[in-house]
Amino acid sequence: MLRLKNAVIYDPTNNKDGVKEDIWIENGKIAAEPKPEVVKELKAADDLEEIDLNGKIVMAGGVDIHSHIAGPKVNSGRVLRPEDHRRDNVARKGKLRSGVGSTVPSSYVTGYRYSLMGYTTVMEAAGPPMKAKHIHEEFGDLPYIDKGFLVLSGNNYFVLKFISENNQQALKDYLAWLINVTGAFGLKVVNPGGVEAWKEGKRMRGIDEKGTHFDLSPKEILLALAKAADDLELPHPIHLHTNDLGSAGNYKTAINTMKLLEDYRLHITHVQFSSYGKNEDSKIKFAMATDEIAAEINRQSKLTVDIGQLVFGEATTMTADGILEYNLHKLSGNKWVNTDVEMETGSGIVPMNYKKKNLVNDIQWATGMELFLKIEDPWKVFLTTDHPNAGPFTAYPWIIKLLMDKNYRKDYISDLNDKFDEYTDLSSLDREYSLSEIAVISRSGPAKALGLKNKGHLGVGADADITIYNNIEDNDIAEVFAHPAYVFKSGKMIVKAGELLDNLEIGKTLVTKPEYDQNIIELIREDFQKYYSISIDNYPVTDHYYDKIEVIPCVTKE
């Protein structure tokens, strides 16, 4: 047994806000405090290890609800950018494998850097079903963290076909089958209908227009998918990348979507990219719509969002939204990768450099910041950079500092474009996040939204994923969150004094296994065999691809 003594605990799930207590760990889980006689016995048998934390800050391990860390798109981004890695090298050390870093780090370095930052669970945000084996292969080389992936399901042939046939039962069975055979954790919906339109050489705007071969509007697709996810009782609702992402004036689409799905559970990801107004009089056309978006989120009860906070500097944008990447390529002139995946999805990659003096980038940065500050309930808004789209995940400590320290924020703004204040409200916002609120947006909230009952808190029975930070009174906030004193993963120490211990381990893969009617396979077999290019029998991810796996139950009704 392990005892962490004299911890100052920030565990919002269990209403602990700076409470000084000990934490007990056994078999990789948080345990209840043993009775004094048991402690005595343990001590006598030399079975109790004690670490005195001396009043350091303790939180559950960080949980990232949306990050691109493994799979074909991420890997293609790695190949695309040797210049991204060349100056950021990580040498082999003990059992720790080597690799490269920067915006698209190699798999090992991705695991190291999350761990070094005290994050222990990360959700890969978008995987094409057909290439799911690749994701799981990479997961096998992604150390320490627990991870899962969200399977792309907003433009799949069978999804569109069953919705256009009004066959909700088949849709539900297909989605459940898809999650099972791809080893996914949940459903990712990217620009529903719009990716199919891109493949057909068409453009769609808003959520009402019909346009593709399937004659469906995004609205119809969204409703059917949200309903299916609720009916399947998936731990995490549909994880939505809205239509019209990234374009000026798109906040209306986002709000229409939120209203449309008000009665369903919904997570909207990197909402920063969906919250732009349009100002025809302005040269840059871009405007803020954070008031409107925040108001709608504040009004709704089930909706959660993550931000996708922009970080100045190098980034590598990558998404299943092919048309979006095409637009970014036209905008930046940078190199552009596009991959259409048959019957399922698309994808694109474009490197970007967000500049402090660029007014559009400034507005994007401020949009994220303002949403953090204007969304009242921290349980509805989570910390992400949509890594590596709006910036690398390694910027989280810096973002935390911006949220916790209004003076730092104001100083920072003074470095931006001179016209910053004409376009944004940020300078007038005085809210500062508390440590407890930081704990919510970086672990407790995302864990709850993902339906991970054993993550994001330090209650008895939770996974012993624990991060211990130095106190913020004597230290720079960003430094504190960038270099935890200790990190425990499943009860084992993996980081000590800001350094990774060299006991390389691979974490768990988190999956769900919703039930479905086996007949669905026969229902899709004929079209599958004709229009896919591989056999349906070779489609499922077989057990070879799983090392340590945890099945998260599909129960949402208490």
Next chain:
Amino acid sequence: MTKLKLKLKKENPALIKKGKELIGKIPVEVENIRADLIKKMTLAEIKELEIRAGKEIYQLQDFFEIKGEPAEVIEIDGDLSNFKYLGAAMNSGTIIVNGDIGMHVGSEMSGGKIEIKGDAGDWLGAEMTGGIITVNGDAGNYVGAAFRGDKLGMNRGLIYIGGNAGNFVANKMRRGEIVIKGDCGDMLGAQMIAGSVYVFGKCGKRAGAGMKRGTIITFSDLEILPTFSYNISYFPNFLNIAFKHLQHDYQIEISDQFFNSEYMRYTGDNTELGKGEILIWKKD
């Protein structure tokens, strides 16, 4: 003038042998041989300077007989054709090599001077941001180029090559000057962004492919890509100024016939920005 003198030992750890027969040489990485660093060190420190041959780490004295004293000038004797990264990232001082040298010489250097009396390998002066490199013999591929995937190649400084150069000279070059007295290979100035390249011998195929801006000046006929346009035949005064600058500032010999002479001007690459120019000297 004080100098540090290095002489390559005949027997050194980089030699690959089969019995007594020399069958190859392991690459040796000498980015630590930098004039700006060495001048601040003691002789004892210099002797123990870290040098890498393949995966093994050695000391400078394992490879070289070391004479003279720590100085801003380093002179090296020997066939260093398997030595890489000499003077890489250097910002001042002088290195003179009396012999051949391998890849990456002066890559990313920002100042100082490197003189190679023999031939040099690929990536000479790649991504350099200042300083002067001269090679009396031939140079390899990617002179003054950008590394894989990078946007900008050489960005300021001068590279002079007395002999011939390989392919991809000035690839993605951003600023500065490259002068080649002999011939150069294919893809001269490919994806060039700005700067000037002078080739006094013959150019290989596809000069200027994908160039955005910048100037390629040649003195013999050249196969022009179909994506370039013939523009004008004229007497560019700026060339006279540029030649004088090369003569005065770098002591580069330029024959009188090239001054006040007529040049054909092509612009391209028209699939890109189209603001690059190729000037071809018109023999009377």
Next chain:
Amino acid sequence: MTELKTFKNITCTFCGALCDNIEVKVKDNKIEELKNACAISRKKYEHALKDRTSPMINGEESTYQEVIEKAAEILKNSKNPLIYGLSSTTAEAQKNAVKLAELSGANIDSTSSVCHGPGTMAKQLVGMITATLGEIKNRSDLMVFWGANPVEAHPNHSKRYTMLSEGLFKKNRSDREVIVFDVRKTPTAKMADQFIRVEPGKDFELLMALRLIIQGKKPETEAGKVAGLELAEIEAAAEKLKNARYGSIFYGMGLTMTGAKYMNTWAAMSLIRDLNNDHQRRFVMMPMRGHGNVAGSEITMAWQTGYPFAVNFSKAYPRYNPGEYTAVDLLANKEVDAAFIIASDPAGNLPKKAAAHLKDIPTIILDPHWNFTSDFADVVIPSALKGITASGTVYRMDHVPLHLRSFLEDEWPDDAAAVAQIGELIENA
């Protein structure tokens, strides 16, 4: 005597098309019947169990354990080894090979560097617009083959994925126009609607001229010709490209090996990018990957090292540079002092003078069959047969992963196990 057992939807690992519809009937650990295999695939299966390697050290028979130990010793004692091949083995073996390279401070390169590596280098300059094969089957109304001859190199490609396949929106050959650009009238060209003969080594010029025309400009040439073609012919070809709704270009070694090498592919990729600038039109391209899992070699190397091939580990972290850390250059410059060849035959497939250095230095080969390299290798490690007696993962030319199932027994462990064992010996030494 055992019963005849049928295995369906087996994946053939010969070429990058990875047909996954092979049906095999097996009895007494022998293949009795084969269905859906192409002529090459059939030969491959027929030959699979013949001509097998056995453990050898310096021409003497040895044991499996001894050859593994000898291999570890050679790599460990080498200052600058080369690990090469990889494209005909599984992703699991490739992963282990990268780890081994890291442990032994080696250079690691795949046959990609003499195959489609140049396409990957071009991608690093300009990006790449591509699709999975099924997408092309379903949507492509114009198929272009440039310097590629799948009829002979990927015999079932046209039936399964392109010209002759049945797609969702494009049902058969008559729904698709096919153009072949090549220096010779290949059997593939004979199946096309149009064959355009390119002057050898002039692909770059032609691609750039096409780009210019598509951008609405006019190429300038003194002779009025580019790559041996009249401007009017090129304009007509450009018009066809522009009329496509979902065009596709399959490119082969005809682009990557000639003239401007990776810049040919750069020009092709730039052309495809330009073609996507019309909102009504999509255009994608695809390298006609040769070896069964050469795509996988780039994929596995990239997620572990960040780079696709030509990686050096002498500093204990990965560095990348084709032309420096590529097999032909390392061998021709005689910079490596030991080599480990995994599932490849450099003595047969690399320029003769590059392969010659392998005869001078300690060379280890891991391969199920004898070849020209195993002839002189100091250490021969036998291995199970990928997709026949060994399972694992392979990646198709469009990066679609497939799981190989084994359906026969073997006496030797597979590549992944052999490479891992050598790595463990070095790691624990």
Next chain:
Amino acid sequence: MSDNNFILITGRTIKQGMASVSGKKSDNYKKETSYVEVSKNVLQRMNIEEGETVILESEAGSVEVSCKAADLEEDIVFMPYGRIANSLIGTDTGGTGMPNSKSNVVKLIRKEAQTN
């Protein structure tokens, strides 16, 4: 280009593919990789019979192979990819890692002409 200089194109043939998976050291592999295809007109011009052994010479080396008449343009000759063709390929990759496997210039010489 002089009269008997050609660009050597190496490439896959279905028979070379079949042979390469049937044992690299078989006679069949040798047979399928040791010929050169030449345009009929060139054969006629050079007075070479089909099946005749010719010498191909490049900067990297020279090989003796038999001749096949083919429907080829007159500026190229074609050889199936393999060990013999690779004797003609040089090792200079021009900094790219890729040798000139399809753009080497070779000289075609009648063997008889040489021995006589």
